[in-house]
Amino acid sequence: MSKKAKTAITPTREENFPEWYQQVIKAADMAENAPVRGCMTIKPYGYAVWENMQRIFDDRIKELGVQNAYFPLLIPLEFISREAEHVEGFAKECAVVTHHRLEAGPDGKLQPAKSAKLEEPYVIRPTSETIIGDAMARWIQSYRDLPMKLNQWCNVMRWEMRPRIFLRTSEFLWQEGHNAFENEEQARDDTHKMLNAYAEFAENSLAIPVIRGEKTADERFPGAVMTLTIEAMMQDGKALQAGTSHYLGQNFAKSCEIKFQSREGVEEYAHTTSWGISTRLIGALIMSHADDDGMIMPPRIAPHQVGIIPIIRNDADTDEIMSYIDDLVAKLKAQGIRVNIDDSEGRTGDKMWGMIKQGVPLRVEIGGREVDEGTLTHTRRDLGRDSKASCSVDEFAGSVQGILDAIHDELYRRAQTLRDENIKDVSGLGELEALFKDNFAGFARMDVALIEGADYERITKQHSLTSRCMPLDAPDKVIVGKAY
Amino acid sequence: MSKKAKTAITPTREENFPEWYQQVIKAADMAENAPVRGCMTIKPYGYAVWENMQRIFDDRIKELGVQNAYFPLLIPLEFISREAEHVEGFAKECAVVTHHRLEAGPDGKLQPAKSAKLEEPYVIRPTSETIIGDAMARWIQSYRDLPMKLNQWCNVMRWEMRPRIFLRTSEFLWQEGHNAFENEEQARDDTHKMLNAYAEFAENSLAIPVIRGEKTADERFPGAVMTLTIEAMMQDGKALQAGTSHYLGQNFAKSCEIKFQSREGVEEYAHTTSWGISTRLIGALIMSHADDDGMIMPPRIAPHQVGIIPIIRNDADTDEIMSYIDDLVAKLKAQGIRVNIDDSEGRTGDKMWGMIKQGVPLRVEIGGREVDEGTLTHTRRDLGRDSKASCSVDEFAGSVQGILDAIHDELYRRAQTLRDENIKDVSGLGELEALFKDNFAGFARMDVALIEGADYERITKQHSLTSRCMPLDAPDKVIVGKAY
Known part of the structure; x- marks a missing residue:
C-alpha cells in the first residue's frame, strides 16, 4: 500500500x-x-x-x-x-x-x-x-x-x-x-x-x-x-x-x-x-x-472569498441554521466580502471537498452546535485543517478582512520563497549548461553579455531555454529559463 | 434671411x-x-x-x-x-x-x-x-x-x-x-x-x-x-x-x-x-x-452627469477657482455623481457648446463672482438656458441627485408624450393604407386578425411597414409601423 x-x-x-x-x-x-x-x-x-x-x-x-x-x-x-x-x-x-x-x-x-x-x-x-x-x-x-x-x-x-x-x-x-x-x-x-x-x-x-x-x-x-x-x-x-x-x-x-x-x-x-x-x-x-488538493484562490480575486456550509443533521434545525447564516452573510456583505453558501442537497463532506478544489480561501461551517453557542467554525484553504478554529460570529465578522489579507500574504510568501530558492547565479555558459543538464527547475541568472554567440543559442535550443528578461534592477544580468 | x-x-x-x-x-x-x-x-x-x-x-x-x-x-x-x-x-x-x-x-x-x-x-x-x-x-x-x-x-x-x-x-x-x-x-x-x-x-x-x-x-x-x-x-x-x-x-x-x-x-x-x-x-x-443642438444623455447612463466649466477671466484667479471646484467635486463624488471638469485651454463658449452637444445633463459654471458669493450657476440640458439658476454649493450638493432624477423624468415624459400622440387606432386595412399614404409617422394599432392575407402583405411591402408586436396588455391587437 x-x-x-x-x-x-x-x-x-x-x-x-x-x-x-x-x-x-x-x-x-x-x-x-x-x-x-x-x-x-x-x-x-x-x-x-x-x-x-x-x-x-x-x-x-x-x-x-x-x-x-x-x-x-x-x-x-x-x-x-x-x-x-x-x-x-x-x-x-x-x-x-x-x-x-x-x-x-x-x-x-x-x-x-x-x-x-x-x-x-x-x-x-x-x-x-x-x-x-x-x-x-x-x-x-x-x-x-x-x-x-x-x-x-x-x-x-x-x-x-x-x-x-x-x-x-x-x-x-x-x-x-x-x-x-x-x-x-x-x-x-x-x-x-x-x-x-x-x-x-x-x-x-x-x-x-x-x-x-x-x-x-x-x-x-x-x-x-x-x-x-x-x-x-x-x-x-x-x-x-x-x-x-x-x-x-x-x-x-x-x-x-x-x-x-x-x-x-x-x-x-x-x-x-x-x-x-x-x-x-x-x-x-x-x-x-494551487496544490495537490486543487485550486487556492488569492482572496482579492476569489469569486467566493468566504464559503459557508450549513451542517444540518435533522430537518427541524434547517430554518434556525439558515436564518443564523443569513445574519452572518449580511454582516459579511456589508463589508463587501463575497460570500457563497452551499445549501445544495449534497453531503457535507462533498461540499467541503468541493470548496477545497475550487480554492475558496476561507470556509465556514455552521451547524446546530454553533447556533446554540453563537459561534462558527472556520478553516483557511492555504493552511488546511490545522487552521480550523471557532469564534463568535461578531469576532469573525470583525476579523474576516484581516484573515483574508493574511491568506494573501501567505500565498505571496510561499510563491516568493519558492522562486527565490530556485534562482541560481551562473558565471559562464558551461555552468548554465551543466545546471539544466541536471534537470534544474528554475531560473539561471548570469551576465547579459553571455547571450551573444552561437554557444548560447545551442544550449538554449537544446534545453528549451529562453532569455526571460534583463531585470530592471540589474540590467547587466539576464534571467534564463524554460517558459510557458 | x-x-x-x-x-x-x-x-x-x-x-x-x-x-x-x-x-x-x-x-x-x-x-x-x-x-x-x-x-x-x-x-x-x-x-x-x-x-x-x-x-x-x-x-x-x-x-x-x-x-x-x-x-x-x-x-x-x-x-x-x-x-x-x-x-x-x-x-x-x-x-x-x-x-x-x-x-x-x-x-x-x-x-x-x-x-x-x-x-x-x-x-x-x-x-x-x-x-x-x-x-x-x-x-x-x-x-x-x-x-x-x-x-x-x-x-x-x-x-x-x-x-x-x-x-x-x-x-x-x-x-x-x-x-x-x-x-x-x-x-x-x-x-x-x-x-x-x-x-x-x-x-x-x-x-x-x-x-x-x-x-x-x-x-x-x-x-x-x-x-x-x-x-x-x-x-x-x-x-x-x-x-x-x-x-x-x-x-x-x-x-x-x-x-x-x-x-x-x-x-x-x-x-x-x-x-x-x-x-x-x-x-x-x-x-x-437628442435635439437639434445635439445629444441629451439620460442621467443614469450619462458618462458625465455634471459638467463643470471654470470661467477664468484672469490667470490670478485660477488657483482660487480651481480649489473651489475641487471642493465641489469632492462633495459630488462622495454621492457617486459622475463629474467632468473642462479645464482645457479653449474658450468658455466653446466648452459650453461642447457639453451641450455631448448632452451632459447638468452644466455648472463657476467664475470669480461665484467664488466670492459661495455660489454656482447651473443649467439643465433638457430645459436649456431658461433653467439657468444660481444657488450655494451646499444647496446644489444637497439637491443634485433630485435634479438628475427630474431630468430623467422629463426625458421619459417627453418620449412618452410623443409616442402616445403618434399611435393611431385603425379599424381596417383601408384605413391603415390611407394613414401611411398620408406619410403618417407613427404606429398604427389594429386587430391582429387583419394581418392574415395578401392585402396586408401588399400594404406593408408598399409602405415598408412591419408588424412590430402584439402588445402583452392587448394581445388581440397588433402594432404596425416603419422600423429601424
Whole structure:
C-alpha cells in the first residue's frame, strides 16, 4: 500500500505537473476545451476570476487617465502589412475571413458562398496596433490631443497548434492599451508606468511575485523598440510572462501616419506604446498557488472569498441554521466580502471537498452546535485543517478582512520563497549548461553579455531555454529559463 | 434671411432625420465608421455609455441568478446547420473563416496561405445558441442542474450591406443570455421575466418608454417558438426593437441534445430561452432624446452627469477657482455623481457648446463672482438656458441627485408624450393604407386578425411597414409601423 496521503487531484504536481494543471482546472470547474480547434470555453467560476481581474485593473487604468473604447474585430490585410516586423510576427497565426455568406453545396452541406467571396480578405485581430494606429492618425492633430491613452477589453485570435487552456489558446480575452505621446521620454516613461501597474496588480491582487525586466532583442514584440515584461516563476520552475508593456518608438506612428503639430509648430510623428494582460493570468494563478488538493484562490480575486456550509443533521434545525447564516452573510456583505453558501442537497463532506478544489480561501461551517453557542467554525484553504478554529460570529465578522489579507500574504510568501530558492547565479555558459543538464527547475541568472554567440543559442535550443528578461534592477544580468 | 434659430446640429431633425442622427453622433464624438466594411469604431464617450449600460444590467441579471461565462467566437458549420430555421435565418450574413495563416503571394502581397486552408470552415458567431447548446448538453445531466442561466457579453457579427452606426453594423457588442429549464411553464415564465428586466432597464435607466409585446410568427427569431420584444418609438415615428427574449421550446434542446434526468427519473429534453440587448440601444438613446443642438444623455447612463466649466477671466484667479471646484467635486463624488471638469485651454463658449452637444445633463459654471458669493450657476440640458439658476454649493450638493432624477423624468415624459400622440387606432386595412399614404409617422394599432392575407402583405411591402408586436396588455391587437 502507498504511504502517500490521498490527494484530491490525481496526478500530483510532482508526478505530472502538466496533467495536474488540467485536472485542477477540471476539478475547480473553471474552463474546458471547446469544440473549436485550439479554443476554450470559460465556465462561470473561471469567468468570475476574469471579471474580478477586469474590475480591479480597469479602475487602476482609469486612475492613470486611460479611456476605454472599441475597435473592429477584423483587420484589413493592408493594415497588418504596414509594419514589416509586425506582419512577420503575426502572419503565421492569423485566422482569415474570406467570405460573407454561406450556401448549400452540391452535397446539401453548407459551404462558403462563391458569390460572396471578399475582394480583400480580413484577419481576426491578433492584436490591434495597426487598426488603432489608423484611428489615432485621424484623431490626433496637435500636441493638445496628446497624450492619448486608449484601451480595449476584447477577444483576440492567434492560431495555436499546441493549445493549453488559459496559457495558449487560439482565442483569448485580454486588454490592450495603446498610448501616444509627444516625445520619446514621455513614451518610455509611460511604458515603465504601465509595467509597474501590472507588477503591482500581480503582486497586490494576484499574490504573484514578479521580476520586472526588459526583453532581449530576440524576444521583443514584433515592431517594438523596447519590450518590458513581468516574469513569474510557476511551481515547476518554469517562467510565465504575465504582462508586457512595449515602447514602439515611431515605428507604428510612421507606418500608420500618426502625425501631430508640435508645440514648436512643426509636424512630428508621435511616439506610441502598447501594453496587455490576458486570461493567461488565470493559468498563472493556478500554477502559482494551487496544490495537490486543487485550486487556492488569492482572496482579492476569489469569486467566493468566504464559503459557508450549513451542517444540518435533522430537518427541524434547517430554518434556525439558515436564518443564523443569513445574519452572518449580511454582516459579511456589508463589508463587501463575497460570500457563497452551499445549501445544495449534497453531503457535507462533498461540499467541503468541493470548496477545497475550487480554492475558496476561507470556509465556514455552521451547524446546530454553533447556533446554540453563537459561534462558527472556520478553516483557511492555504493552511488546511490545522487552521480550523471557532469564534463568535461578531469576532469573525470583525476579523474576516484581516484573515483574508493574511491568506494573501501567505500565498505571496510561499510563491516568493519558492522562486527565490530556485534562482541560481551562473558565471559562464558551461555552468548554465551543466545546471539544466541536471534537470534544474528554475531560473539561471548570469551576465547579459553571455547571450551573444552561437554557444548560447545551442544550449538554449537544446534545453528549451529562453532569455526571460534583463531585470530592471540589474540590467547587466539576464534571467534564463524554460517558459510557458 | 432665415427666421430659424440657429441650431448646433445641421441639418435639424425635421430637415433630414437620418443625417441629423449621424451628425449628433459626430458632434458628441461617440463613434465613427471603421475602415472595415460595415463596422464601427466606438469612441471613448460612446463606449462609456455602453459601460454604464453593462454595469447596470449586469448587476440586474446577477440578481436574477444568471452567471456570466465565455464561449468561442468561432462556430463550426456543422453546429449552425443543426437547427433548420436558425441556419436559414443566419447563413446569408455570416463572416466565414477559411484559413489560419497568411503568406506572401506572387505579387508580394499577403494572401491566405493555400496550405493553411481549414478542412471545415468556421463562422464568426452571429449569435451563440448552437455552441452554448452544445456546452449545455455536456453540463446538464439531471433536473438538479436546472435551471441553468448563462450569459456572455461579447461581440457578434452579421454581415450588413446597408450599415448604420449603432443601429445596424456588421459587428456589434451585446449580451446574450441562454437559460435552460425543466419544463415549458418555467421557460415561458422566464422569457417574460427577462423581457420585464429589459423593459424596466429601458424605462428606468434609459428613460425610453417601451411597448412590451410578442412578435407575430413572421417576425420571430429563427428557431424560436415565441419571441417577446420591447418596441420603442423614435422621434421620427419609426419603431426600434430595443431588446428581445425568446422561448425556444425544445427546438435547440433537440438539435443540441440537451437532455436531463427528470424528477420522475425519465430522460427529457430541456426547454431553453435566449435573450439579448446590444449597442443598438445607444442608437435608441440618441433618436429618443437628442435635439437639434445635439445629444441629451439620460442621467443614469450619462458618462458625465455634471459638467463643470471654470470661467477664468484672469490667470490670478485660477488657483482660487480651481480649489473651489475641487471642493465641489469632492462633495459630488462622495454621492457617486459622475463629474467632468473642462479645464482645457479653449474658450468658455466653446466648452459650453461642447457639453451641450455631448448632452451632459447638468452644466455648472463657476467664475470669480461665484467664488466670492459661495455660489454656482447651473443649467439643465433638457430645459436649456431658461433653467439657468444660481444657488450655494451646499444647496446644489444637497439637491443634485433630485435634479438628475427630474431630468430623467422629463426625458421619459417627453418620449412618452410623443409616442402616445403618434399611435393611431385603425379599424381596417383601408384605413391603415390611407394613414401611411398620408406619410403618417407613427404606429398604427389594429386587430391582429387583419394581418392574415395578401392585402396586408401588399400594404406593408408598399409602405415598408412591419408588424412590430402584439402588445402583452392587448394581445388581440397588433402594432404596425416603419422600423429601424
